[in-house]
Structure formats: C-alpha cells, structure tokens
Amino acid sequence: MSLLEIKNLTVEFQTASGPFRAVDGVSLKVDEGEVLAIVGESGSGKSVSMLAAMGLLPWTAKVTADVLTFNGRDMQAMSDSDRRKIIGKDIAMIFQEPIASLNPCFTVGFQIEEVLRIHTDLGRKARRDRAIELFQSVGIPNPEERLGHFPHQMSGGQCQRVMIATALACNPKLLIADEPTTALDVTIQKQILDLLMKLQDEHGMGLIIITHDMGVVAETADRVIVQYKGRQIEQADVLSLFSEPKSVYTKALLAALPENATGGRLPTITEKLTDAEIFAGAVR
Numbered sequence: 001m002s003l004l005e006i007k008n009l010t011v012e013f014q015t016a017s018g019p020f021r022a023v024d025g026v027s028l029k030v031d032e033g034e035v036l037a038i039v040g041e042s043g044s045g046k047s048v049s050m051l052a053a054m055g056l057l058p059w060t061a062k063v064t065a066d067v068l069t070f071n072g073r074d075m076q077a078m079s080d081s082d083r084r085k086i087i088g089k090d091i092a093m094i095f096q097e098p099i100a101s102l103n104p105c106f107t108v109g110f111q112i113e114e115v116l117r118i119h120t121d122l123g124r125k126a127r128r129d130r131a132i133e134l135f136q137s138v139g140i141p142n143p144e145e146r147l148g149h150f151p152h153q154m155s156g157g158q159c160q161r162v163m164i165a166t167a168l169a170c171n172p173k174l175l176i177a178d179e180p181t182t183a184l185d186v187t188i189q190k191q192i193l194d195l196l197m198k199l200q201d202e203h204g205m206g207l208i209i210i211t212h213d214m215g216v217v218a219e220t221a222d223r224v225i226v227q228y229k230g231r232q233i234e235q236a237d238v239l240s241l242f243s244e245p246k247s248v249y250t251k252a253l254l255a256a257l258p259e260n261a262t263g264g265r266l267p268t269i270t271e272k273l274t275d276a277e278i279f280a281g282a283v284r
C-alpha cells in the first residue's frame with residue numbers, strides 16, 4: 001500500500017473570467033522512504049496539486065479525484081476534523097518563503113511548541129525538551145537561546161531550519177517540501193537540501209519535493225513527475241528521466257540546463273515547442 005495515492009486529480013478555480021483548470025488529471029503514488037520530485041515551470045500546478053490533496057485550497061477551488069488516499073484512508077471521505085489530525089502530524093509541509101511562513105508575532109520556540117501541544121500529549125517541560133532536540137537535529141546552534149527569538153531575528157536559512165524542525169516535530173510519515181530552497185542564497189540552498197535528505201533517510205519518511213530546478217531533482221529524487229500547465233507530461237525514475245527522456249518537453253527542459261548550453265545561449269522551451277506539441281508528446 002502506498003503512503004499517498006492520487007488518481008486523476010483535477011482542480012478548477014472559479015475566477016472573474018470563468019473557470020480555470022489549474023490541475024488536469026494528475027496521478028501519483030509515494031511510498032514510505034521514497035523521494036518523489038514534481039518538476040515544472042512556474043504555473044504548472046505543482047503547489048496547487050499538493051494543496052488540493054491536503055484539502056488546503058480556498059472554497060473557490062473545485063477539487064475532484066478518482067482516488068485520494070493517505071495510508072489507505074480516503075481523504076475525500078474524511079471529516080475536516082479528521083483531516084486536521086493528519087495534516088501537520090502525519091503529513092507535514094514546508095514552503096518556499098520560510099520567513100513569511102512563520103508567524104512574526106510569536107517566538108520560534110512558541111511556534112514549534114504549539115505544534116507539539118496540538119498534536120501530542122507532551123507536557124510543557126517535555127515540549128520544550130523536544131523543541132531543543134529538534135533544533136539540534138536541524139543544526140540550529142544554541143537552541144535554548146534560539147527558541148526565544150522572533151523570525152525577523154533569524155536569517156532565511158535559519159528560518160527554513162526552524163520550518164523543517166517544526167515539520168518534523170511529530171515524526172510525519174510524509175513531508176511535502178514546496179520549493180524549499182528557492183528563496184535562499186545559493187550557498188545555503190545546498191546545506192538545506194543536504195539536511196532534508198539526511199533527515200528523510202534517518203526518519204524513513206516519504207518526501208515529495210516540488211521544484212522548478214532539474215539540479216534539485218538530480219540531487220534528491222528517486223522518481224520524477226514532469227508537469228506542464230496542470231498536466232502530467234512524464235513520470236519516470238530519476239536515472240531514466242535524465243538518461244532517456246521520452247517526452248519532447250522533458251527533452252527540451254534538459255536541453256535548457258546551463259551545462260547543456262551551446263554557443264553561449266540557452267534555448268528557451270516554449271520558444272521551440274507549442275502547447276499542442278508538448279501535450280501530444282506526453283508519456284504517462
């Protein structure tokens with residue numbers, strides 16, 4: 001049984017100019033201990049598909065799926081309160097903007113201890129000890145002191161470490177990391193990716209990494225889904241995708257990597273391919 005299984009997920013937003021289909025027939029499976037990357041350009045519906053699966057989209061979104069299960073439980077049939085017990089505990093998410101994702105009005109210590117208060121029956125002292133232990137595990141120096149800091153007193157990289165510690169607070173079975181390094185300096189990006197991979201390995205979690213960066217895919221994923229304008233274009237294990245991409249779009253994405261540049265100029269993808277060609281070349 002897969003940890004997360006999604007079949008034929010569709011998301012349509014009601015907008016002023018009519019319905020807009022942001023996700024169209026996405027299917028995926030993630031197992032325990034597996035790293036799945038969802039890669040695609042901005043607007044390809046990567047974040048919306050995961051937010052839809054978690055039931056975290058606003059009411060303007062109409063979400064349908066043939067199958068949407070977590071650990072064998074039907075997420076669509078679940079009550080909101082049952083879903084809330086799972087989200088943040090068994091499924092955790094981290095986002096692109098760590099500083100914006102934290103509440104500026106509370107110390108980081110309060111925020112991580114609050115997650116523990118909601119999802120565990122640990123007492124006050126045990127929650128503090130666990131928070132210190134979590135900060136240590138994500139490499140935050142002087143954790144006792146840092147717990148008393150507000151987000152604005154910390155760097156972007158440190159805030160992302162706080163987000164990761166908070167996400168791991170309840171030992172989730174699945175972690176969804178939405179562009180976890182995009183907002184960070186290049187030198188910090190590698191540290192955060194290495195940390196995520198180390199923790200994923202230690203905890204044996206399923207991990208979904210949402211990214212637009214093929215470099216991140218190469219460094220992290222076991223399997224990859226390529227998405228374009230809400231549709232799945234190709235799904236493969238990481239080695240096959242890089243060595244034998246099947247769809248024209250994946251080939252174009254790989255050709256656009258800096259290391260494949262020829263003549264000092266990078267080819268852009270959409271200048272070479274039309275939507276019709278991309279969708280016709282999809283391999284599902």
Ligand SMILES: Nc1ncnc2c1ncn2[C@@H]1O[C@H](COP(=O)(O)OP(=O)(O)OP(=O)(O)O)[C@@H](O)[C@H]1O
Pocket residue numbers: 013015020022040041042043044045046047048049058060179212
């Ligand atoms: N609440 C909303 N109402 C209407 N459209 C939305 C809403 N949220 C997202 N969208 C649209 O859905 C599409 C997919 O957005 P999504 O954020 O999933 O893209 P993405 O692939 O994650 O790219 P990015 O990395 O830029 O976030 C976009 O065109 C976006 O404008």
